[in-house]
Every structure is written in C-alpha cells, then in structure tokens.
Amino acid sequence: MARVYVQHRQVVVPGDLLAEDDGVVVETPTYIERVGKRLYARIIGLVNITTEEKKVRIGIIPLEGVYMPKVGDIVIGVVKDIGITHWEVDIRAPYHAVLTVQEALEHPFNPVTDSLRRYLDVGDYIVAKIIAFDRTRDPLLSIKGKGLGRIVEGAIVEIKPSRVPRVIGKKASMINMLKTETGCEFIVGQNGRILVKCPNRDLEEIAVLALKMIEREAHTSGLTERVREMIRREKARRGA
Amino acid sequence: MVSITPWEQPVMPKLKRHTIASLLAKGVRIDGRKLEQFRPVDITPGYIERAEGSALVKIGNTMVVAGVKMDLAEPFPDTPNEGILVVNAEFMPIASPYIEPGPPDENAIELARIIDRSLREMRVIPLDKLVIEPGKIVWRIYVDVYVLNHDGNVTDAAMLAAMAALMAARMPGLVKEGDEYKVDRTRYVGLLPVNHRVVSVTISKIENRLVVDPNYEEETIADVRLFIAVSEDGRIAGLQKMGTGALTLAEIDKAINIAINLSKYLLNVLEEKVGKYRAELEKVFAEKKEIVIGGVPHTTSEVVVEGQPVESSVEGVGTVAVENEGGKSREE
C-alpha cells in the first residue's frame, strides 16, 4: 500500500517527504524527486492529491517560480527591441520572445520602404499567443487572432506567474467572480501580467487590490469568498 | 568576478562516454589500468637549476613543474616569529587547447590554496625556523606550480611537484650590510628544513565508480572529485570536494581509505626520487658547508657564518637549519 505523508492542499517545501511506495502516480514529475521508493518535493507549492480506483495520484502546484513558455499560452509582453523583420518581446521568461512581421501584419511588409516601428514601438504592451517553443529556440509569438494585438487602454497588473492559476480559479470561478463583482474586463496572461479594463478609476483600484490579494494568499483555502467580501467592502466604502 | 558553470568545455562524444562507463563497470579503465591504479609517476628534482628548489612531475602525460624561490620579507604582523610561505599555481595556455592565457582563474586559485593548506596545516615547512629577526625580517618561500600539460589529475601532480620542490630546495646565503640583510645568490648554504611529507590522492567519481588518477578524457566525464591530502603517518591533511556532483557518506569513506592506501605508493616514489636527491645534497653541505654557484660574491659584506647567530637572542638562519636537518629529529 502506498503511504502518503502529506495532505491535499498542504504547503510543501523542497525536501519534504510526500509519499513512499510504488503505488503512487506522480502527476508533476518536474516538481517531485524520486529517491528509491520515496517521493520528495522539489519546490514550494501546494500538494494536489486525488484518489481514483484506489490509485493515489500526487502532484505539486508551485507557489513560486519563473514563467516558462508553453505553446498555446496567452501572454502579455513588452516590446523591447526592433529588428528588420521582427520584434523582440519581454514575456518575463528566461528567454525573450520573437514576433515576426508575418505573425503581426495582415499585409506584406517591405523593410526597404516601411518601418516596423510604425506598427509596434519599443515599450508597447501586446497580448500575444505562443505559437512555438521547444527550449532549444526562443519562443515565437503571434498577435494574429481575436483579442490579440497591441494594448491601447487599461491597466497592467503584474503578479507572480505561479499565482495565475489561482486568479483563474477552478473552472474559472475566481475570474468570473472578479468580473461580476467589479464589472471590469480581465485578460490574464499566463506570464503573470494581467490587463484590467474597468468602467471607472475606483473599480480599477479595487480590481488591482483583489488581484494582489489573490497573489498574496494563493495558498489559502476559501479565498474566492474572502476576495468577494473584500471587493464588496471596498465598493461600499468608496460608494463605487 | 563570479564563479560560473563551465560553459566552454570539450564535448565528450556519447559513444566514448559509454565505452568508458561500460569498461569501468567491469573494473577496467580505458587505458587498461585498474580503478585504483596510477599511471607511471616520475619526479625529476632540481629540474630548474636557477630555482632554489624545483621538481618536474609526470603522471602519465600530465606534466607539472614547481619552483621554489626565496627572498627576505617583513613577517606578517600576527606571526612575527614565522617565515612566510606563498603558494601560487597556474594553468599555462600551453597545457591544453581549453586553457586561455590570463591571470589565474578560480581553478588555479583553488589548486594553489588546497596545496597551501595541506602544506601549512601539517607544518611541512617549520616556518619558525625561517626567522632572521623576529617581527622584522624573515625568509619568504615562494612555491610556484606550473601546469605544463594537462592530461588529467593535475591536483595530485601539482601537490607532488610542490612537495618535491620544497624537499629539493637549498637556502641561499645571507649577508648583512650594515643594518640590512641581503640574499647572496652566489652560494647555497644548506637545505630548506622540511619536516614532513604530504601527498595527495584525488578520487574521481565516474558513472558511480571511484577511480584514481583519471586521464583527461575520464576527468571530463567525472562529475565530482575529492582531493585528499595524506601525511606520511597516514593522517588526513586536507580535503576538498570539487566538481558539480555529490558524494554519499559511504563513498567518502571508501575514497579516504583508497587515498590513505595509495598515498604510500606516492610517498615511496617521492622518497626514491627526491629523498635520495635531498640526502645527496645534505652530504655535500655536510662536507663543504656551501655550494658556490658563481656570480659576484659579496666580498665587502659581512657574511653570516654558519652556526653564528645574527643576534645572541635569535637563532641563526639558513645554516642553522642545516644543523637541525642533519639531526633529522623532526622527520619522524
């Protein structure tokens, strides 16, 4: 029988013994160290334990760490350099992302007569999708598609990328609550940059407070309700 | 300056790595040696005539030369009654295509410091015998270790070269001109006192096997090495874990046992090649009191004569050391 030494949703740190024996299925091998039959945590995170058909599955949801690009992720980037036919974009990853002109413009681009700066300048925020990344090359971005492109209005909030899953919540419960309670629009980049567009300044401030609260208390339970209460309290106080 | 993961390394073909690993599993090395077997070790003492002491050490194709030079210096304020020992090491760009010219890097600094510690802690050189005037002037002994050809196991070759060069070192003459002391480089007046012998056996872990004296190829795929200095009486005189890997407690135990065991072999070579050389020199000094090597002698200066202390309260210098050495009382 598998012996499990931790509880579901418990905070673990590197070196914590999670479980022993062969019967345990490791859900997140990146974050779990196997020494013989023993399983140890490799990272600060929340334990995720599920049991189905007597099989124990164990994983860790990290609470800290850098953003690692994944194909399909929506990210919010900052243009930091301009080449002849591409932009270099900071996506808060250990690798800078590349946006080629083909993935940005609908029409053909002639570098002799035209300049990329006309379309995206250094310092511009973009909502982009990662279309290629295999760790041997820098991630490639695209801004062709619905909801993608240069950001022209709203506020950007930066949180730890590891806390993004909590901002979205189980079946988008958290983000839906945020939208309903604040009336704001949220575009959540997987890299921990969140675009907030609100009807007024007070609601924007409340939305930022809520995001920071989620970031800070990501490891606690009953968070959605506490954030909802905070938003309502703040709204009442400000008369928003 | 920061310490950076080596990012400019020779690429070891996977096939070769596999060959080395599968041979090791059978207890054989790529060059036919056993896991705990050194390549041929050769020491040439007195290789650099212009140095006070020197030795060329070859372990297989690895070649290291060490030179001892001496001068006079003010002692450190916290050790007014001790001479000064300075160890420096350099990987020469002629030693390998992977070594760039430049000031000593972290590898060279580490090498110098582990040799220095192993010599110092065993009190291989009795520094208290190198005082001319306490707090004012003492002998300073420089040991410079040069790696000439890097075919693995530079640490043991360098340690051996430093030890051998010290054993082969002669004290230059000392003259006093008024209140000033000067080194008389035209003659040697005795041997540098050397109290102990220390050698090192560095154990490398390759594919979970412990081997000694890896060649360059083996060393490239060894992820951890344990430098173990051993004194002539079988004590541990220094340790340093090097490389990006780790060792279990059991592996450390095993490594130390291997090192203590194999140190006897290196100590034998040292005695055979350098001990005899030193004994010969000693005989010469016993007969002739000095070895004149030419140049312009300090005829006008007051030569510090053997056995005659500079001041009544102070022990004599080089020459006195010879007397002590003759008794060999501290050799045991």
Add this chain to the structure above:
Amino acid sequence: MVVSGEKPTLIRKVVRDGKEVLVRHDGRLVDQMRPIRIEVGVLSNADGSALVEYGGTRVIAAVYGPKEAMPKYMSLPDRAILRCRYHMAPFSTAERKTPALTRREVELSKVLREALEPVVLTELFPRAMIDVFVEVIQSDGGTRTAAITAASLALADAGVPLKDLVAGVAVGKVDGVLVLDLDEIEDNYAEADMPVAMAPSLNQVVLLQMNGVLTLEEFHAALQLARKGILEIYRLQKEALRRKYAEVKVEG
C-alpha cells in the same frame, strides 16, 4: 588558520548536573550549535532571498533568475548555468577587509557553486542563467556554511526546483576535542576545521573541505557530528520556508 600569541583555553571540564562535561569558551557543549536564525524573502527585488545567522555570523543570499544568459554565448544548450559569488563586506571582520574579491572569496564562490550544482535542476532551464549572490554582512566563523544554507533557501524561495535543500555546518578539532559549529576564535586556534554541507534527504555530501589534520577515526566522528548539526539546520530551514506561508494565513 594559525595565529601566534597566547592561545586561550577553549575547552574546559565543568560539572553540570553532577556530571563532568566539556564546555566551550562560550558555554556551549561540544555538539551544540550557536543560536540559528533564518528568515526567507528578505529582499523585495530578488526573485528569492534569505537571511541566515549562526550566532554572530550573518549572511544574506539573493537569487535572480532563471533569466536570459548574458552575454548570450555564455550558456549551455541543455541546462542553465549558475553564477555564484561569495563576498564579505569590508566591515564584516575585525580588521577592515578589502572590498575587492580576495583569492579566498574566489575559491569559496567556486566551492559554493559546486555545492549547489548537484541539487539545482538546471536541465529545466536550458540556455538560461541563475545568479546566486551571497553577502557576508558579519563574520564570526562558519560563513561559507551559513552561505550555502542561505543560498539554497534563496533558490527555493525563487521557485527554482531543487532535488533537496542544502544545509551546511563546520566541525573542527579544538584543544584536541571535536566540536560542532566553530566560531571565529575556535576556528583561529583549531587543529582542524571541516566545513560540510549535505542534501540530507538524498544523503549526499555536496560540500566537503578540511583545513587541518585529522586521523581517520577523528574524521569519521567529525563527519557524523556534522551530519547531526546539518539535520537540525535542515529542519529549521523548512520551518522558515513554511513560516512565510503560515503568516499570511493568519492575516487572511
């Protein structure tokens, strides 16, 4: 380190609770460490940080990254490179230390890096770079072991996956007796000083140096003594990491 002058008595026999015990100059027993204080996340700008005190020794470690390797050619195709620096502040020692990096610091930066390499999962971040900087703010012996303890905590705090935390402590021989966690005075007069760091759950030794002379028996005993101290520090490290999350819970 060898210091001339009158050597103080560092170990005395004292009767405690009717038993004769060996007591050190500061009142500690031979196998007793100094008070250890650990705090994680002390620098807001760093991706991870930790403050570690062993008695009067105080070090701060900061981790930046994993980040883009700069310059770009300074990288490895299959894993991240580590950049480590161990540095002592000029005011950390009795006599002012030069702010420039000494040979000792160059060596210890390497020793520190090579103690971290076995546990950091660098293969998860090919071509990237992880910076680990340790500043010794105050020095009273055992700075490199406090440094490795702090560095591994800073890495954990930064969310860099680790096979295990690393904890370090020095053991030594003072007045012929093996003692745990030497302070500066003991270190100055020690017949041997052996810093050890381990990844305890993996049972791996990642840092081992010995400055001095020990018999084989003494070495074995010293290593066991070090392990005992390391397990205690390891427990305190985990406690400190967890504390950061427990505190928020109380507020919420």
